[in-house]
Structures are given as C-alpha cells and as structure tokens.
Amino acid sequence: MDLTGLILRVTAGRPHVLLATVPGGAAVRLAAERLLRARDWPQASTPAKADLLLVAGPDLPELRTALERLWRDMPAPRARVHARTPDEVEAALDSGRALLGSPAVQRESAAPPGEAVGHREGEHGAQERHEGDDQAPGHDGDGGGEGEAGRAGDAHGGPDGEHAPHDAGQDTEAEHGDGRQAPDGQVPDGQAPDGHGDHGDNGNHGDHGGHGGHGDHGGHGGHGGHGGGQTDMPGGLPMAEPGADRDGLTLDRLHLPLGPFLADWPAGLTVRLVLQGDVVQRVDVDEPARPSDDAAVEAFWVQPWLRAASGEPVTVGEAVRRRAAAHLDSLGRLLAVAGWPAEAVRAGRLRDDLLSGAPRAAVAPRLERLTRRVGRSRTLAWLTRGIGVVTAQKAREAGAGGPAARADGDVTARYRQWLADIRHDLPRLEDPAPLDVAVEDSPRGPWSAEAPPSAALIALLPPLLEGAELAAARLVVASLDPDPEELVSRGVVEVARG
Amino acid sequence: MVEAGAWWTLLAAPGLLVVLAALAVAGNAVLDARDAGRPVGVAGAVRPFLGVPRALVAQPRRLPAQDRLLWRTGVVTVPVAAVLSTLVVPFGGRVVADPSVGVVWFNAMEVLTWAGLWLAGWGPNAAFSLIGGYRFLAQGLAYELPLMFALISAATGAESLRVGDIAAAQDGLWYAVWMPVAFAAYLAGVLAFSFLGPFAYPAGRDLAGGVLGEVSGADRLLLQAGRWLWLASGAAMAVPLFLGGGAGPGLPSWAWSLVKTLLVLGLLVWVLRRLPVVRADRYVEFAWVVLIPLTIAQALVPALVNLGR
Numbered sequence: 001m002d003l004t005g006l007i008l009r010v011t012a013g014r015p016h017v018l019l020a021t022v023p024g025g026a027a028v029r030l031a032a033e034r035l036l037r038a039r040d041w042p043q044a045s046t047p048a049k050a051d052l053l054l055v056a057g058p059d060l061p062e063l064r065t066a067l068e069r070l071w072r073d074m075p076a077p078r079a080r081v082h083a084r085t086p087d088e089v090e091a092a093l094d095s096g097r098a099l100l101g102s103p104a105v106q107r108e109s110a111a112p113p114g115e116a117v118g119h120r121e122g123e124h125g126a127q128e129r130h131e132g133d134d135q136a137p138g139h140d141g142d143g144g145g146e147g148e149a150g151r152a153g154d155a156h157g158g159p160d161g162e163h164a165p166h167d168a169g170q171d172t173e174a175e176h177g178d179g180r181q182a183p184d185g186q187v188p189d190g191q192a193p194d195g196h197g198d199h200g201d202n203g204n205h206g207d208h209g210g211h212g213g214h215g216d217h218g219g220h221g222g223h224g225g226h227g228g229g230q231t232d233m234p235g236g237l238p239m240a241e242p243g244a245d246r247d248g249l250t251l252d253r254l255h256l257p258l259g260p261f262l263a264d265w266p267a268g269l270t271v272r273l274v275l276q277g278d279v280v281q282r283v284d285v286d287e288p289a290r291p292s293d294d295a296a297v298e299a300f301w302v303q304p305w306l307r308a309a310s311g312e313p314v315t316v317g318e319a320v321r322r323r324a325a326a327h328l329d330s331l332g333r334l335l336a337v338a339g340w341p342a343e344a345v346r347a348g349r350l351r352d353d354l355l356s357g358a359p360r361a362a363v364a365p366r367l368e369r370l371t372r373r374v375g376r377s378r379t380l381a382w383l384t385r386g387i388g389v390v391t392a393q394k395a396r397e398a399g400a401g402g403p404a405a406r407a408d409g410d411v412t413a414r415y416r417q418w419l420a421d422i423r424h425d426l427p428r429l430e431d432p433a434p435l436d437v438a439v440e441d442s443p444r445g446p447w448s449a450e451a452p453p454s455a456a457l458i459a460l461l462p463p464l465l466e467g468a469e470l471a472a473a474r475l476v477v478a479s480l481d482p483d484p485e486e487l488v489s490r491g492v493v494e495v496a497r498g
Numbered sequence: 499m500v501e502a503g504a505w506w507t508l509l510a511a512p513g514l515l516v517v518l519a520a521l522a523v524a525g526n527a528v529l530d531a532r533d534a535g536r537p538v539g540v541a542g543a544v545r546p547f548l549g550v551p552r553a554l555v556a557q558p559r560r561l562p563a564q565d566r567l568l569w570r571t572g573v574v575t576v577p578v579a580a581v582l583s584t585l586v587v588p589f590g591g592r593v594v595a596d597p598s599v600g601v602v603w604f605n606a607m608e609v610l611t612w613a614g615l616w617l618a619g620w621g622p623n624a625a626f627s628l629i630g631g632y633r634f635l636a637q638g639l640a641y642e643l644p645l646m647f648a649l650i651s652a653a654t655g656a657e658s659l660r661v662g663d664i665a666a667a668q669d670g671l672w673y674a675v676w677m678p679v680a681f682a683a684y685l686a687g688v689l690a691f692s693f694l695g696p697f698a699y700p701a702g703r704d705l706a707g708g709v710l711g712e713v714s715g716a717d718r719l720l721l722q723a724g725r726w727l728w729l730a731s732g733a734a735m736a737v738p739l740f741l742g743g744g745a746g747p748g749l750p751s752w753a754w755s756l757v758k759t760l761l762v763l764g765l766l767v768w769v770l771r772r773l774p775v776v777r778a779d780r781y782v783e784f785a786w787v788v789l790i791p792l793t794i795a796q797a798l799v800p801a802l803v804n805l806g807r
Contacts, residue, residue, distance in 0.1 A: 004555050011552035014545055037534045040545055046626075046706045048559060048714045051552070075557040075714040256625050263706060280628050337704045339696075339775025345533045379696075380774050471777050472628060474704040 007105050008077060012101035015079075016042050018050035018068060020261040022299035023268035023288055023485045025057015025067035030329075031086035032056055034352045035093060037345065045263035047073035051079040052096040054443075056089075058297060060291040063268070066260055223409035234497070243276065251276040258477075260289065264336040268484040271461065278470040280387040283462040288484040299489035301326040305447040306491050308435040316431040319440055324425045325404070327418040330481040334415055335374065335477040338383065343374050360429050367422060375419040384411035388464050399456035402445030404480055412480040444483060449495040457482035499742075500588040511594050518730035518763060518804040519723070520547070525767050531798020543716020549719070556715035556725035561622050573717045575614030576724030580731050583607035586661050587734045589747060589759075590654045590744040590752025594660065600661035604735055605646065611728065612638050615693070615700060615709055618697025618721060622712035634700035636758040637690060640785035641697070644688030647793035652739045654798035658756050661735075665743025674740040679796040683789060688732030692725045699778055709733045733763040741763035745775050 017036055021029040032054060044050035047070050073079055079099035083092040150263060242250045254275040260268045270286035298306060304319040332347035350366055374380065388411050395405035409418035431458060437447055445453030457480045464480075465473045486492060524543040531542040561568075586593065586600035595601060612635065619631020653659050655677065656667035664673075674681040690697040693709075701708040713721055737743060737758045744751025 007551040007555050011548045014548045043704055046711045048712050075559055254625055339702055342769050342771040471704055
C-alpha cells in the first residue's frame with residue numbers, strides 16, 4: 001500500500017500557491033487571487049512554504065533567472081504552472097493540482113512538459129539541480145555583500161573607523177547571518193572575495209526577497225571540494241564587510257534585494273537595499289523588466305485611460321470603477337504588509353466585486369464597514385504615523401499628482417486618502433459620460449504617457465527608504481504602491497521610443 | 499484542592515493541549531472562511547489540517563552554511579516548551595504536577611521560546627529569518643516584564659507560587675475582576691509568546707514569513723504547531739490564575755475548566771484577527787512607558803490588601 005501516494009493525492013486538494021506576478025500580469029494575478037480565495041488555497045509568501053508555483057503574466061526573459069531561483073528554492077513535492085492570460089488561470093491551477101497529486105511528484109518535483117492549457121513549464125527536477133550546481137556561485141541571492149569589500153574598506157578609513165574594535169562582538173554575530181549563498185563546490189583555492197563578489201552581484205538579480213540563496217537545498221547540491229579559504233568563507237561563502245552606520249557604530253552590511261517577486265510587493269519592482277541591522281542604509285531601484293516584444297503589455301489599472309487616449313470610447317463610470325478597485329488593491333496590499341490579513345482579504349473581496357461590476361448599493365455598506373474598521377483604526381494609525389512623510393510640495397516636485405500628493409503626509413494619511421477617494425467615486429460608478437483623460441486622474445495620478453505617475457512614485461522611494469527600518473520601508477512602498485506595469489505598458493514604451 | 503501525580507495525566511495533558519490548539523486552528527479557519535466569503539462549515543474548519551500530512555512528506559531544506567544543530571534545536575524547543583508548560587496547569591481537580599513554584603515553571607518554559615525562536619531565526623543563515631529572530635527578542639523586551647508582573651500579581655494575591663493555591667485563593671472573587679490590568683497584560687503576553695495576530699511580528703508577512711520563512715516540511719509543522727500550542731496553553735493557564743480554576747456552581751470542576759478555557763481561547767482567536775501587527779519599535783515604547791508602571795501598580799494592590807488583612 002502506497003501511503004505516501006495517498007497522502008499526496010489527498011493533500012493536493014489544498015496546495016499552498018506561490019504567486020509570482022510579472023509586469024503585465026496584474027489581470028492574471030487578480031483572477032488567480034479571486035480563485036485561490038474561493039478555493040481556500042492559501043497563498044505562500046516564500047518558496048519554502050509553497051507547493052505550487054503559479055507564474056502570472058507574459059514571458060519576460062529578464063525575469064527568467066529570478067523565476068528559476070524561486071522554483072529551485074521550493075521543496076519537493078512541488079509543481080509549476082504558468083498562466084499568461086486571466087482565462088488560463090483556472091486550467092493552470094487545475095493542472096497544478098493534478099501534478100501535485102500524481103505519483104511522479106514523489107520521486108521528482110513534478111513539472112512535466114505539457115502542451116495543454118496552462119502552459120506547464122518543462123524542466124525536470126533532476127536536471128534543474130544539475131543546472132543549479134553548475135551555476136552555483138551565481139545564484140546566490142544576497143551575495144552582493146561580498147562585492148562590497150571596496151566600499152566597506154572606505155568606511156573603515158573614514159571617521160567612524162575607530163569604532164570598529166568595540167563592535168567586534170556584534171560583527172561576528174551578524175556575519176553568520178549574512179555571508180550565505182553559494183554552495184562551496186565551485187570555489188577554487190584562494191579565490192579572492194572580489195571574484196566571488198562579482199558572482200554575488202550576478203546572483204542578485206531579484207531573488208525572492210533574499211530567498212534565492214539556497215543553492216543546494218534540494219538535498220543533492222554539490223558539496224564538492226572545500227576550498228582552502230574555508231576559515232574565511234564558512235560554507236564557501238565570503239563574510240560580510242562591516243561599514244559605519246547612522247548611529248556611529250560599525251555593523252555588517254547586509255545586501256538584500258527586495259523584489260521582483262516578493263509577496264505583497266509591486267510586481268517586477270526590484271529595490272536593492274544595504275542594511276545594517278534592519279536599518280536601510282542605501283537604496284538602489286532597478287529599471288523594471290521589459291517584455292521582449294514591446295507593446296505586448298497593457299497596464300491593467302490604467303487600461304481605460306490608455307484606451308481613451310487612443311480614441312476608443314470609454315465611459316467615466318468604467319474608469320472610476322477601475323480607479324476605486326485599484327485603490328482597494330493597494331489598500332489590501334498595505335494591510336497585508338501591516339500584518340492584518342483578515343482585513344486584507346475583505347479589501348480584496350470588495351475589489352473583485354467592484355471589478356466584476358457590482359452595483360453601488362451592494363458595495364457601499366461594505367465600504368462603510370471597511371472605512372470604519374481600517375480607516376478609523378487607532379491601532380493602525382498609531383503604527384503607521386510619522387512613517388514615510390511626503391509633503392504635497394515634495395510630491396509635486398517629484399511629479400506625482402495622485403492620492404500620494406493629495407494625502408500630504410505619512411502612511412496613515414495615504415491609506416485614509418485612498419478610502420476617501422473610493423467613497424468619493426462611488427456615486428459615479430454608472431456614469432455614462434465619455435472619459436476625458438485630462439479631467440479624470442488615473443489611479444496613481446494624472447495620466448500621461450510621457451511621464452506615467454508611477455515613475456514619479458518610484459523616484460520618491462530612495463530618499464524615503466534610506467534610514468528607515470525594514471518594516472517601515474515595506475510600509476512606505478506599499479503606501480505609495482507604484483505600478484511598474486505602467487512603465488512598460490503599450491503607449492508608454494512607444495512614446496519613450498519616439 | 500488539586501490532585502497531582504496520577505500517571506495518566508502525563509498523557510492526558512499533552513493530548514488535551516493538542517485538542518485545544520486544534521480547536522483554535524479550526525475556529526480561526528472558520529472565521530477565515532467567513533471573511534473570504536466561502537461557505538462556513540466543518541469542511542472548511544478541518545481543511546488546514548491537510549497541511550499536517552503534507553508537511554510530513556515534504557522535502558526538508560538544506561541551506562548553505564546553515565547551523566543545522568541550532569536550527570533544529572530552536573524549531574523543536576518551541577512546541578516542546580509549550581507542552582512542558584502545561585504540566586503545572588490544573589484542569590478541574592487534576593494536574594500532572596503541582597510544585598511549590600508552578601508559576602515560575604510556566605514562566606521559565608515560556609522564556610525558553612525566546613531561545614527557541616531566536617535559534618530558529620538564526621539557524622538557516624538567511625537574512626529575513628535572522629531579522630525575524632531579532633524581532634522576537636525586541637518583542638520579548640516589550641511583553642515579558644508586563645507579563646511577569648501580571649503573574650506576580652496573581653501570586654501575590656494568593657501568597658503562593660503554587661498554581662493550585664492561586665486557583666483556590668480566588669474563592670468567590672476572581673482575580674480577573676479585581677486585577678483587570680494584570681489579566682489584560684497576561685492575555686497580551688499569551689498572544690505575544692505565541693507570536694500570533696498583533697504579535698506576529700517575528701513571522702511578519704513583510705519579512706516573507708520571518709522565522710517561518712525558511713522552514714519547510716516537518717520543521718515548519720513543529721514551529722506552526724508551537725504557536726497554537728502556546729496559545730492553548732496560555733488560555734488554559736489563564737483559568738487557574740485569573741478565573742478561579744475549576745470552581746463554579748452546578749457543573750463538575752473539569753467542565754468549568756473546559757468552559758472557561760474555551761472562552762478565553764475564543765476571545766484570543768477573535769482578538770488576533772481584529773488587530774494589525776504591532777511593530778516592536780512602537781510596542782516597546784508603549785510597554786515601558788504605560789504597561790510596566792500600570793502592572794507594577796496592579797501588583798501593589800494585592801500586596802497592600804494582604805498586608806492589611
């Protein structure tokens with residue numbers, strides 16, 4: 001009797017799904033979230049707890065390595081499916097469940113090639129692991145720490161250098177938490193941390209918020225020849241370098257990329273952080289990944305504006321509905337980041353009902369309730385007060401004009417602004433007048449293909465994040481909620497090319 | 499008075515704890531289903547338990563340069579400490595052991611989770627996990643002292659650290675009634691050491707799961723079980739400490755214990771859904787400026803009452 005097989009079949013009925021949304025996949029993500037909620041398939045926030053990887057959106061070659069890394073980090077039994085359009089989601093999820101329940105998944109992580117619906121991805125588990133071994137030093141997620149040797153050295157020479165000896169104890173602690181990544185098999189004797197650092201940088205391409213680092217967790221990873229540099233590089237991983245921090249201490253620098261597939265994070269946005277402790281010291285924002293054939297993506301949240309701009313007839317009601325749903329989507333994400341999953345789910349439901357055309361009478365009482373619970377929550381306001389202050393003037397200078405500018409304040413002011421905007425929009429959900437792009441703002445600000453509002457929001461990020469704690473940094477990003485899709489959308493790309 | 503030491507209680511106590519924890523998980527799942535607009539029913543309530551066999555067949559993770567020994571130690575410590583803590587919690591008229599320092603034993607087991615969670619965050623050698631471990635220490639600095647003063651208030655009221663004595667001393671008037679601050683601080687402490695709901699900061703979703711971010715399979719099951727076991731254990735301990743133990747009219751004492759425990763557990767599950775995660779940087783300030791003075795003042799009340807007697 002095959003007990004394992006039986007368990008797999010039974011438990012495949014409730015897989016934990018890791019939803020990886022690529023830019024252009026917002027509509028697919030919404031369809032998937034709606035379906036997962038209805039089926040009670042929990043969403044996983046890391047590969048470690050996921051059984052099923054669902055890639056939502058078009059193929060983006062730039063993000064393929066990052067997706068591979070997610071897949072490699074998932075423990076077997078696992079399966080992987082891809083939905084390119086919202087209509088494919090249901091079939092993709094069904095085939096994912098079938099894969100997870102199949103006997104094949106016992107021996108290998110199941111991702112058999114499939115031509116059928118759902119575009120299952122084809123690599124075989126064993127082959128994957130070989131690939132992993134070959135590229136070992138490269139797929140190391142946070143490896144950037146090692147590439148920092150030069151800069152860290154500067155910091156030592158700097159005014160804070162004298163602090164270094166006092167902090168030795170702290171350093172050793174932090175070092176272990178930091179120097180991780182590549183399996184050691186590939187490190188030749190005496191290879192300088194420099195060279196390794198380069199690899200680290202390669203590996204940095206947006207792993208799942210720092211979870212890319214586990215090359216060999218598959219259980220068969222190459223623990224090959226341990227190099228001579230063993231003492232300097234535990235597990236073949238170079239140590240982090242210390243640097244001066246804002247409080248005049250010398251702490252280790254932790255290089256942590258956030259995105260592009262982090263849960264509750266703008267899809268495709270990659271922000272590279274240098275952390276000391278959990279305080280952000282430096283911020284670099286990557287260019288968003290672009291689809292190989294431009295003009296393939298139509299940004300979902302600004303779709304009515306794009307269509308109206310290209311001359312199609314669009315009603316104000318449709319645009320307003322989309323905008324209210326976009327605010328609810330942002331709010332749900334902020335609530336998830338703030339650690340309030342129960343209300344995040346409610347915001348998501350309201351969003352989906354709005355998008356499926358629910359009349360105002362059905363939406364209004366539930367919005368009222370959400371405003372009462374969330375908008376007037378003193379606890380949430382206390383937790384978000386004073387974080388990420390953007391004055392109206394600062395926002396205007398950056399070119400942002402939407403709710404972020406009108407809120408004129410901190411995270412609290414911004415989520416309250418969203419709620420106020422939705423309330424304001426409710427009476428016009430059925431407005432049949434034609435949409436004038438110049439009059440109605442798109443969800444994140446006045447729409448312009450030359451300067452999409454999300455570009456301004458992204459430009460606001462680095463100064464806001466520097467000096468913030470990691471938890472606060474996540475709240476700031478969620479409260480501005482830039483949409484990288486706008487930057488790679490049809491229309492915008494064409495304008496950029498002239 | 500409670501009767502201690504019967505051999506079968508050694509099996510019954512962990513069994514009962516697991517049942518209570520499972521009830522809490524099921525209750526939470528039902529509320530989840532209601533919020534998500536799914537049909538509310540038994541099927542939805544038991545679905546989370548599909549994760550148990552799933553975890554047992556999942557592949558364990560191995561990370562580069564992990565500290566396997568400490569990682570596993572930490573992961574195992576959390577649920578084991580939760581089970582050990584119940585050894586001194588009387589249920590009706592029965593308890594596994596009723597030592598003269600029962601309250602201290604409970605508190606010591608709870609502090610073990612500090613070490614356990616910290617090691618669980620440290621072991622995998624991953625940034626988010628490590629930060630999650632640190633977060634629990636920061637949270638611990640905030641909740642632990644108010645919790646200890648709450649425990650001390652109850653012990654001072656009964657002039658004993660023996661849990662059985664504390665339950666017996668509340669003859670007629672529950673400590674929850676005339677020590678409401680201690681009771682509230684204790685309940686907040688329970689949520690904090692089970693790192694659930696408003697105190698899920700170490701396992702925050704903004705950290706992609708924090709201390710839970712890298713564990714899979716049986717390890718994950720143990721840590722998750724540890725959270726709910728601690729919630730159940732904390733709820734069970736609230737009954738002898740603040741709600742008069744098994745005392746009550748009509749029903750046998752075990753029934754009263756069960757009813758009170760379930761009520762406290764239900765209250766905790768409801769609260770953990772009603773609040774967002776309280777970040778430790780804000781909570782530490784609140785705890786030290788407001789909660790600690792309040793709980794000290796609260797501990798003073800039974801002390802003065804006893805002096806005056």
